[in-house]
Amino acid sequence: MSTLSALAAVFTRDARIAVRIGGGAMIGVLFFLTVVTLVPFAIGPDLALLRRIGPAILWLGALLASLLTLDRLFAGDHDDGSLDLVLMGRLPLELVVVAKALSHWVTTGLPLVIASPVLGLFLNLEPAALGATALTLLVGTPALTFIGIIGAALSVALRRGGLLMPVMVLPMTIPLLIFGVSATNAAVGGTVPFATPFTILCALTLVSAVIGPFAAAATLRHGME
Amino acid sequence: MELRGTDLGCVRGGRRVFDGVNFTVAAGTPLLLTGANGAGKSSLLRLIAGLIHPDQGAVALEGGDHELTVGEQTHYLGHLDPLKGALTVMENLAFWVRFLNAEAGPDERDRAEGSLDTVGLGELADVPAGYLSAGQRRRLSLARMVAVPRTLWLLDEPTTALDAASQERLDGLMRTHLGDGGLIVAATHGPLGLPGAQELRLGQLRLGNTP
Numbered sequence: 001m002s003t004l005s006a007l008a009a010v011f012t013r014d015a016r017i018a019v020r021i022g023g024g025a026m027i028g029v030l031f032f033l034t035v036v037t038l039v040p041f042a043i044g045p046d047l048a049l050l051r052r053i054g055p056a057i058l059w060l061g062a063l064l065a066s067l068l069t070l071d072r073l074f075a076g077d078h079d080d081g082s083l084d085l086v087l088m089g090r091l092p093l094e095l096v097v098v099a100k101a102l103s104h105w106v107t108t109g110l111p112l113v114i115a116s117p118v119l120g121l122f123l124n125l126e127p128a129a130l131g132a133t134a135l136t137l138l139v140g141t142p143a144l145t146f147i148g149i150i151g152a153a154l155s156v157a158l159r160r161g162g163l164l165m166p167v168m169v170l171p172m173t174i175p176l177l178i179f180g181v182s183a184t185n186a187a188v189g190g191t192v193p194f195a196t197p198f199t200i201l202c203a204l205t206l207v208s209a210v211i212g213p214f215a216a217a218a219t220l221r222h223g224m225e
Numbered sequence: 226m227e228l229r230g231t232d233l234g235c236v237r238g239g240r241r242v243f244d245g246v247n248f249t250v251a252a253g254t255p256l257l258l259t260g261a262n263g264a265g266k267s268s269l270l271r272l273i274a275g276l277i278h279p280d281q282g283a284v285a286l287e288g289g290d291h292e293l294t295v296g297e298q299t300h301y302l303g304h305l306d307p308l309k310g311a312l313t314v315m316e317n318l319a320f321w322v323r324f325l326n327a328e329a330g331p332d333e334r335d336r337a338e339g340s341l342d343t344v345g346l347g348e349l350a351d352v353p354a355g356y357l358s359a360g361q362r363r364r365l366s367l368a369r370m371v372a373v374p375r376t377l378w379l380l381d382e383p384t385t386a387l388d389a390a391s392q393e394r395l396d397g398l399m400r401t402h403l404g405d406g407g408l409i410v411a412a413t414h415g416p417l418g419l420p421g422a423q424e425l426r427l428g429q430l431r432l433g434n435t436p
Contacts, residue, residue, distance in 0.1 A: 006323055006324050008323075009319075009321075009324050010324065013309070013320045016311070016316070017309055018310065018433075020311040020312075076309075080306065080308060080309070081305030081306065082307035084301060084305075084307070085301065085321070085324075088274055088275060088296035088297065088299065089297065089324060089325060090293065091324070120227055142295075
């Protein structure tokens with residue numbers, strides 16, 4: 001019970017900071033909006049083409065928005081010494097990492113999911129594709145967070161911020177991208193049923209939710225040496 | 226209750242900071258770590274806290290809780306104050322009380338408020354911590370140590386940035402802690418004025434790589 005209360009404290013602290021500083025929810029969504037808006041300008045007024053590649057653009061935008069906000073997840077705690085106390089504390093580090101990851105997802109991943117149908121309209125997506133994109137993002141963005149925390153922990157451990165994190169993490173998100181986009185395409189007519197890539201996407205999320213916290217916690221422990 | 230370090234050695238960045246350090250800290254007799262800059266005072270404190278692993282030797286807290294590590298029974302007051310500028314003074318403190326105090330009851334809020342008054346920050350409870358001065362940040366860190374009981378206090382230059390009144394307050398807190406049978410290990414350049422303090426002088430800076 002007290003463990004839960006302590007974890008809830010971690011969750012609410014991170015959420016509060018994200019909301020107050022404005023580095024979380026709003027910036028993520030604005031970045032998402034910017035990426036999605038830029039694409040039609042680059043491609044030109046070809047509505048059919050936009051409709052075809054729309055889900056991919058939404059997924060790429062969400063991927064980048066989610067990763068860019070992850071960079072400071074542990075770096076802030078490292079810079080002000082909070083991480084020392086967390087490492088010394090009685091709570092298992094893995095659970096603290098899960099609490100921080102959930103907090104990050106609620107403040108940045110979830111707003112992206114909610115914004116995606118609106119942005120999908122910009123890309124001339126049909127209603128079925130709008131729903132399918134939102135659904136795949138709902139399932140897939142937690143995996144982005146759980147994979148991203150490994151990179152966030154690494155950037156603290158290696159004392160290198162900035163671009164190192166996306167460079168390390170983006171390749172690991174390729175499977176998510178493949179199955180997320182193919183599930184969306186399957187929903188609007190394709191050779192495979194929607195459920196086939198979608199269940200694989202769900203599986204990827206579950207696997208990353210297990211591996212991510214352990215890998216991030218191990219990285220943090222070794223990095224503090 | 227006794228904290229014992231046996232034959233401790235520490236290597237940082239390929240450089241041997243110290244080796245063969247032995248000490249025993251009994252309840253009520255604080256241990257002061259002194260020595261030149263770079264002698265390894267902070268490293269020894271971090272080593273006791275379990276934040277870095279000793280190259281050789283071991284630290285043990287005899288008479289403590291066997292199910293907990295030394296670090297889990299310790300308050301560590303390092304150079305940094307673990308505060309978030311976007312949260313208020315009270316929110317910062319309440320977080321650490323909830324996080325550190327695994328056995329916390331429903332009185333955690335009262336306890337946090339009480340310890341804020343103890344360090345003289347009661348009136349600033351609703352101010353964002355980002356607006357605090359260095360000394361006030363330090364006092365907020367001290368409030369954390371008052372609010373959550375821990376056997377061992379590791380203090381790294383505890384008087385840094387504190388004004389005369391706050392230094393007196395810190396002195397009182399340390400005496401109370403020692404009186405309750407607590408242990409203190411403090412790295413310091415000046416005398417802390419604690420009764421019965423023993424001193425451990427760490428060696429001179431040694432250049433060159435480890436053999």
